Amino acid sequence: MKRKTEVSELIFRIVAYFFLIVFAAMCIYPLVFALSSMFSSWDAVRNNEVILWPTGKLQLDSFKFVFNSANFWVSYSNTLFVTFIGTVWCLIYSILGAYALSKKRLMGRHGFNFFLVFTMWFSAGVVPQFLNYKATGSVMATLFAGSTNMADIDLKWLIVLAMGMNATNIILLRNSFEGVPSEIEEAARIDGATELQILTKVYIPMSKATIATVALFFGISRWNGYFWAYRVTSAAGQNYSWPVQVYMRDFIQKETGLTGSYDIDTSDLANVGQGTSIAYAMVIFAMVPILVIYPFIQKYFAKGVNMGGVKE
């Protein structure tokens, strides 16, 4: 009886390890592939000879090309701007709003909550959202540029202000604030703390893990955002405010055969390999910040998700 148990357990463990190792390898493989393609010879990249390791005559030209490409770094700095300012902006209004919503004494609390949660149930759709962003652009142009053409303002500000909303994150923060014991708040109030002081000196330090998680979520979605940034900037024809994702997609579309829009010309074959290899270099550059912060903050989001995922 005992022996049988051991055998079934052993088999299960072998299957588990095998499956997990294969899955983990699959998750890492595309990144290794991109890294290798960046250093492989252009012919090898074009002919799809790169499988795992850099193939052909190794080169640093793709790396150098991206490193020296002014347009790439303009878009990169745009993304840095949008990520930093956008995350701070989203965090400010989310923390303030979540703090107010976490208070039982707030009148009309259920109404405000519904106002927030309803946006998770129903969205107007792609076209109305786009028309709304266009109108926002016109209004901002009227206010700051004296025209109604949204191309006259720096669209980075539109992206920062109007995009990246996430009701789940606010609810995550609200739940975390609700978990702070009310005795601590009362004690602070008796000591003469104002509402804002209670928030910044008591609630924020006590919800550090959740705030870190939410900041990570906001930051990553800003860094990776493509669709709306692309729609808005391309509608205004404003290439200088492209975030790096939009720039990268545009480059891949124009300089590689990947998206199927490149007209392959036999005289251009070398360029296809070059373009593709450079595109991989861009992919690596665009992933570096995420790869750098990811291991440090990974322990927080496991915690944050469990707190906010299912609420009783």
Add this chain to the structure above:
Amino acid sequence: MFKLKCDDFLIYDEATGTYSMSAEQQVRDETERNRWKTTGFTILKDWRLYLMLVPMMLVYLLWKYLPMYELTAAFKYGPQDYSSDRPWAGIYNFQTVFLGSEALSFWPAFRNTFIIAFYGLLFGFPTPIILALFFNEVKSNVARSVMQVCVYLPKFISTVIVTSLTLALFSGTTGGGKIGVISQLLDKISTSSVLHSKLNQGLVYTAEYFRPIYIITDIWEHAGYDSIVFFAAVIAVSPTSYEAAQIDGAGKMAQMRYVVIPSILSTVIIMLIMKIGGLLSVGYEKLYLLCPGPNKENYAVANVVSTWANNLTQNSTQGYGIAGEMTNNLIGMILVIGSNTIARKASDVSLY
């Protein structure tokens, strides 16, 4: 003379034969009159709290609720912008979308939305649970952490990078060379003649293989991250339950069947209900990037309602797109609310 018995709010004066209001009732009326004043005072006392709500409310009002105003375009003729006055069209746009000239493109898109979502649920839902059960088997903390870091990672890679790498790994020949790496592998291991005939045009762009590739990359992106919730449920199972089962002679499979599965069942059911709620909100960004337009073969299976609406860019057809997508989103909302209600009834747990 008849005397009213309601002494507590009226007082009868014998001398004049008239009624007058009692003191208690006067206080009550006063309180009632002041009720709104008290409410006002409470709000006034907490004005800082309401001020804190303002930025969030403003952001949501401007960029989530104001777009809903644009939905009126679904009931109007002609071009849509804030300035123009256009005649009301009633349900004309809906008629065109459901029965008229747009029906031939709308219904396939609606069907595609459902099919992609359904397959995504069918294959995408069990994978994180299996991952969590397997993670529980890894006793070494270091090995498990390393694997977890690996499998969570794809969630944080941008859609542009994911789609570009997908296109590259499944690509056809880009001028004389070999096909994409995974296509090469499929070429070696598969005996299907359909597959071999399609390899050269890039599998992502074929009608036959788009859906499997889309679902697999979706699982690749989300399964690891989604396993967090299930893993938390699995490690919450007390070790004494395993010991008790072992003493009763339960093998590994029996332990799974009678100890682990019942313990995580409530989490599984909640997550399943939530997933069903989000069935119709298929990620349009990824589909938009993988399906460049009607000129590719995969358009027939990859065009969902949001990308369909997004393609109706001309002013004259914009109303159709808005009408069609609004229908899709309304059905989605009914699914979310319905699933939430069921979740709350079934287990007292709900997301909202």
